[in-house]
Amino acid sequence: MKNVIELKQVNKAFNGFQLKDVTISVKKGYVTGFIGGNGVGKSTTIKLIMNLLQPDSGTVSLFGLDYKKHEKEIKQRIGFVFDQNIFYEHLTLLEMKSLLKSAYASWDDSLFNHYADMFELPLRKRLKTFSKGMMMKASLTFALSHHAELIIMDEPTSGLDPIFRRELLDLLHDIMQDGNRTIFFSTHITTDLERIADYITFMHDGQHVFTKEFYKIEEEYAIVKGTLDLLDRDTEKEFIGIQKSRHGFEALASQKNRIETLFGDTVLVEKPTLEDIMLYTKKGSRTHAEISL
Ligand SMILES: Nc1ncnc2c1ncn2[C@@H]1O[C@H](COP(=O)(O)OP(=O)(O)OP(=O)(O)O)[C@@H](O)[C@H]1O
Numbered sequence: 001m002k003n004v005i006e007l008k009q010v011n012k013a014f015n016g017f018q019l020k021d022v023t024i025s026v027k028k029g030y031v032t033g034f035i036g037g038n039g040v041g042k043s044t045t046i047k048l049i050m051n052l053l054q055p056d057s058g059t060v061s062l063f064g065l066d067y068k069k070h071e072k073e074i075k076q077r078i079g080f081v082f083d084q085n086i087f088y089e090h091l092t093l094l095e096m097k098s099l100l101k102s103a104y105a106s107w108d109d110s111l112f113n114h115y116a117d118m119f120e121l122p123l124r125k126r127l128k129t130f131s132k133g134m135m136m137k138a139s140l141t142f143a144l145s146h147h148a149e150l151i152i153m154d155e156p157t158s159g160l161d162p163i164f165r166r167e168l169l170d171l172l173h174d175i176m177q178d179g180n181r182t183i184f185f186s187t188h189i190t191t192d193l194e195r196i197a198d199y200i201t202f203m204h205d206g207q208h209v210f211t212k213e214f215y216k217i218e219e220e221y222a223i224v225k226g227t228l229d230l231l232d233r234d235t236e237k238e239f240i241g242i243q244k245s246r247h248g249f250e251a252l253a254s255q256k257n258r259i260e261t262l263f264g265d266t267v268l269v270e271k272p273t274l275e276d277i278m279l280y281t282k283k284g285s286r287t288h289a290e291i292s293l
Helices: 042-047 067-076 093-101 109-118 132-143 164-173 191-195 212-219 256-266 274-292
Strands: 004-016 017-027 031-035 057-062 078-081 150-154 184-186 199-204 206-215 222-226 241-245 247-255 268-271
Touching: 004 042, 017 042, 017 184, 017 199, 031 042, 031 191, 031 212, 042 057, 042 150, 057 067, 067 078, 078 132, 093 109, 093 132, 093 268, 109 132, 132 164, 150 256, 164 191, 164 241, 199 274, 206 212, 222 256, 241 274, 247 256, 247 274, 256 268
Parallel strands: 017 206, 031 184, 031 199, 078 150, 150 184
Antiparallel strands: 004 017, 004 057, 199 206, 222 247, 222 268, 241 247
16 A cells, blocks of 8 residues: 655654654555644644655655655645645735646646635635635635645644535545545544544654554544552553542553453443543653653
8 A cells, every 4th residue: 555645753843842753654545634632743744744844854755755856746746725824815816826826737727616616715805805714715725626636734624614614524525536535634623533534643742653544543442441449550551541530540541452351341441532542642641751750
């Protein structure tokens, strides 16, 4: 199976933040959802993938090509939707289109008209008068108008009303049907991923935690509930993060089978949501930080 995006051992440091040895592969022909809490490095990773930032060390390649030699070719093949406005706001949608069109060899006016019409976008209004949702729709229209093989989006559903969000997910689902497309997008709305994502890439604290098939996460991870007397120094090591209360504990484990063998039916084992995984990973890393202090 081919990888469309490959990051190998990528490091990038800012004052007070660091992406550490990030190695991520994104598979061709699938939708990969990119999750993680605020400030864990998702947008930074996306900017590295888009060559808007360069790594301090490590390599970034797209379609097996590197940016140093193949920047033009790579950019032709990507449709990019960013959560910040990257257009000239004093232009109208049509004027912006004329500008962008010349940059793409496979620009398709009929696709542009199709999506602009479908999203009910005014062609002759200045972009600065667009609402956040309209701007996102405009961004999507441009990203989908040049037959891009890879669609990369940074929080495309933020700021969209629930109905349009749903329509957008259906649209993304539709455009995946030819089998040659790949979508990689970050989001905080993890329920959106349940509708569309084949793979999940999870990042925490500047590090890549995992990239897994969605269904395998549910198979491998588990929320475990039990009484406090089951916890001791050794059993606590089985969990990524633990929440204790007077009534018992709830914890996340990454090896469901092992938990079932160790605890048998003394605990309750449930399927975790992606939010559970994010929450307990954060809790766990806080606890570990406290221990190492
Ligand atoms: N150009 C920059 N200069 C300095 N620090 C930066 C720069 N860009 C990002 N950072 C810092 O890097 C960290 C990660 O930011 P990033 O935007 O990648 O996170 P994120 O996971 O996308 O977060 P969110 O979900 O809140 O959008 C933050 O602490 C941010 O302040």
